[in-house]
Amino acid sequence: MQKVSGYQWCDIEKCVKWMVPFAMAFREVGSSKLKHFRGVPMENAHNIQTHANSLDLLDKAQAKKAILSEQNRISPPPSGVLTPPPSSKKQNSEEETE
Incomplete structure (x- = not known):
């Protein structure tokens, strides 16, 4: 991300x-034409610039924010x-099954 945005x-x-609850609401409703x-x-x-003049x-x-707040209260996100570990640190499938 830093390489792209700084x-x-x-x-x-x-x-x-x-912004997450707003993005979720927009995704659910869809964008303006x-x-x-x-x-x-x-x-x-x-x-x-298109806009919706509704408070919906x-x-x-x-x-959505209330739902997320309740979920985060129960189990806060990391x-x-x-990111996954480097390939050199991953276990191969043979080691996992033993």
Whole structure:
């Protein structure tokens, strides 16, 4: 992640955790449809900002946050990014079955 963004996980962890319920709500509802406007070339369509003016998404995100808070209270997630061990440190399948 640091190679791509320049940030370390510890720099953005709180922000990511705060955004998770909102991302879950958006994923559940789906994205807004992109509107086409006369005079705006398709190559500039990415500059058009779409929005939903309903508080339903906020309500969904807050409900997701409550569920996640309860789950985290019971079993807090590990901090940081989990990565598998290097290949040299992994057990091969023969050792595991013995």
